[in-house]
Amino acid sequence: MTLLSVNLNAVAQLRNRRDLPWPSVTGIARIVLDAGASGITVHPRPDERHIRRTDVRDLSALLRRDYPHAEFNIEGYPSEDFLQLVEAVNPEQVTLVPDDPSQATSDHGWDFVRDGELLGSVVERLQTATRRVSLFCDPDAGPSGIAAAKATGAQRVELFTGPYGACFDEPARAKEELAKLSDTCVAALAAGLKVNAGHDLTLANLPAFQVAVPGVAEVSIGHGITSDALLMGFAEAVRAYSQALEDV
Numbered sequence: 747m748t749l750l751s752v753n754l755n756a757v758a759q760l761r762n763r764r765d766l767p768w769p770s771v772t773g774i775a776r777i778v779l780d781a782g783a784s785g786i787t788v789h790p791r792p793d794e795r796h797i798r799r800t801d802v803r804d805l806s807a808l809l810r811r812d813y814p815h816a817e818f819n820i821e822g823y824p825s826e827d828f829l830q831l832v833e834a835v836n837p838e839q840v841t842l843v844p845d846d847p848s849q850a851t852s853d854h855g856w857d858f859v860r861d862g863e864l865l866g867s868v869v870e871r872l873q874t875a876t877r878r879v880s881l882f883c884d885p886d887a888g889p890s891g892i893a894a895a896k897a898t899g900a901q902r903v904e905l906f907t908g909p910y911g912a913c914f915d916e917p918a919r920a921k922e923e924l925a926k927l928s929d930t931c932v933a934a935l936a937a938g939l940k941v942n943a944g945h946d947l948t949l950a951n952l953p954a955f956q957v958a959v960p961g962v963a964e965v966s967i968g969h970g971i972t973s974d975a976l977l978m979g980f981a982e983a984v985r986a987y988s989q990a991l992e993d994v
């Protein structure tokens with residue numbers, strides 16, 4: 747079964763609109779884990795526009811104390827600051843992403859051949875018996891990219907599903923994107939790597955992805971699930987507020 751790790755970046759971004767502690771990132775993490783998700787993902791960015799360093803520490807404390815079986819996955823570019831945060835918090839998984847600090851969101855995977863030396867040294871530093879490293883991977887990395895990813899020593903790759911999500915409503919293009927993801931997934935599994943996936947996965951595009959790309963260990967989903975949580979929960983919230991007004 748593919749595990750679900752819920753990304754809380756969007757929740758933190760909503761919280762950061764005001765100098766208020768809600769929606770609470772740890773509070774939503776509790777709801778997510780109580781509802782059956784297997785883990786929490788965050789991607790703290792250097793400008794702290796959504797997840798703050800304090801959120802990373804608070805989430806880690808919550809998981810350790812109340813959800814010892816949940817997995818904490820921290821994503822980011824391996825700057826010295828990021829590496830020190832990971833070492834301090836010691837999550838179960840670190841996903842290295844080749845993001846420039848000015849990027850709006852993640853939009854590509856690593857060039858494993860060009861960046862192999864950097865990645866190898868980071869993997870050596872971060873990967874332990876209890877902490878695995880996963881590398882963000884373009885859908886068309888293919889067997890040669892996967893061989894270079896494997897050579898870094900990382901235990902997993904995370905397939906970048908953004909291009910698939912972006913063209914899901916154009917069946918011919920979506921089929922092409924799924925074929926690339928499938929080829930890369932097959933190559934990774936054959937090389938002995940486990941495979942994660944994420945970016946722009948939604949309730950609508952997930953089933954076709956699962957059929958076309960079997961064997962994925964974990965998906966991390968944030969934007970889509972947060973949007974659906976609003977859609978599924980807004981009517982209930984309005985009823986509660988209306989009731990509060992009627993009660994006076």
Ligand SMILES: CC(=O)[C@@H](O)[C@H](O)COP(=O)(O)O
Binds near residue numbers: 756788791821945
């Ligand atoms: C690594 C990745 O796939 C991204 O989805 C990322 O975690 C999302 O980051 P933002 O929430 O900052 O767009």
Ligand SMILES: NCC(=O)COP(=O)(O)O
Binds near residue numbers: 943944968970971
């Ligand atoms: N690694 C992908 C992730 O954590 C969430 O991406 P998205 O669902 O917010 O696009």
